[in-house]
Amino acid sequence: NALETGIREGLVNGEFVPYYEQQIDLENGELTGFEMLARWHSPRLGVVAPDVFIPIAESMGLIAELSEQLIEQALEDAKEWDADLTLSVNISPLQFNDPWFPQRLLKLLVKANFPPQRFEIEITESCLHDNVALVRSMIVSLRNQGIKVNLDDFGTGYSSFAQLRSLPFDRIKIDRSFVSAIGREGGASQIVNAIVSLGQGLGMPITAEGIEDDETLDNLRALGQLKGQGYIYGRPETIEQVRERLEGLG
Ligand code: G
Ligand code: G
Ligand code: G
Ligand code: MN
Ligand code: NA
Numbered sequence: 001n002a003l004e005t006g007i008r009e010g011l012v013n014g015e016f017v018p019y020y021e022q023q024i025d026l027e028n029g030e031l032t033g034f035e036m037l038a039r040w041h042s043p044r045l046g047v048v049a050p051d052v053f054i055p056i057a058e059s060m061g062l063i064a065e066l067s068e069q070l071i072e073q074a075l076e077d078a079k080e081w082d083a084d085l086t087l088s089v090n091i092s093p094l095q096f097n098d099p100w101f102p103q104r105l106l107k108l109l110v111k112a113n114f115p116p117q118r119f120e121i122e123i124t125e126s127c128l129h130d131n132v133a134l135v136r137s138m139i140v141s142l143r144n145q146g147i148k149v150n151l152d153d154f155g156t157g158y159s160s161f162a163q164l165r166s167l168p169f170d171r172i173k174i175d176r177s178f179v180s181a182i183g184r185e186g187g188a189s190q191i192v193n194a195i196v197s198l199g200q201g202l203g204m205p206i207t208a209e210g211i212e213d214d215e216t217l218d219n220l221r222a223l224g225q226l227k228g229q230g231y232i233y234g235r236p237e238t239i240e241q242v243r244e245r246l247e248g249l250g
Contacts, residue, residue, distance in 0.1 A: 003052075004060055006045070007060065011069065016038060019039050019237060020236060024228050024233055026220060031085065032084075034088070038054070038066075058092055067095055071105075071108055072112065079113075080243070088120040091127070102138065105121070116146035117146045119146075120171075121150065123149065125154070136166060149169055171207060171227075174195050175209065179192065179211060183216060189219055196223050205226075211229065211231075
């Protein structure tokens, strides 16, 4: 399989590159940090999206190696940023369900001399299996190291309210399918509103993903104190573009 060979070679040749998407405090418009999004700069295929290569890397048993390579690069990048900016990374369920995952992550942070308090992971509802106690102990052990654990793509999976209540997430990210439907589909803003209330009740702040226009932004700002991200602030950028952006901010 040509893709599998390409991924193996890409790992050896350092072809996997972190891109960064801004995360914004919607109250004051200030940058709070970046979400790292993987891209593959394949010599044969050009820039390949993670939807294509992540599932293959997972099936090849290479996802942890790939992810850790990207995290190492991202930590070196993020060390140059202002000390109040966070780095957030997406974690595959296969990585998250490795009992050694918290220790592997900590090892990367120590090696890079990066403060765990500025580091966040994003896991999806597919990480939350029936063994709630096990998932909980995983989250607790990460948080005890200072790492924040955010629930990504909320609303698209099957996580129950019971799970949410017993799992100590730092933050909930509303899936962009709900955000982009605000102002277009009846009911979407009610759903987003309900998730915001849920987050307030659980003491979990909310990030809205996939904000593309001013109207959606205004609607979200009226709902409460949210963080947000999306194309309205720009596309995911290379580290060179991020550096220029940060220099522009002074
Ligand atoms: O960047 P883009 O919107 O194309 O990302 C598509 C999907 O790939 C998203 O669901 C995103 O969370 C996921 N993704 C991006 N980078 C990584 C990564 O480093 N690891 C994992 N597991 N998923 C990632
Ligand atoms: O209070 P609770 O039982 O949900 O806490 C679970 C674990 O998470 C505890 O071990 C505690 O130290 C840790 N924890 C509680 N609140 C925070 C927090 O705000 N940030 C971080 N990083 N960890 C926390
Ligand atoms: O699953 P996750 O939330 O990690 O996915 C992030 C993905 O969403 C990335 O591939 C990123 O490129 C994409 N994305 C980020 N902002 C927007 C947006 O405003 N609109 C759309 N359509 N996609 C976005
Ligand atoms: Mn994400
Ligand atoms: Na998402």
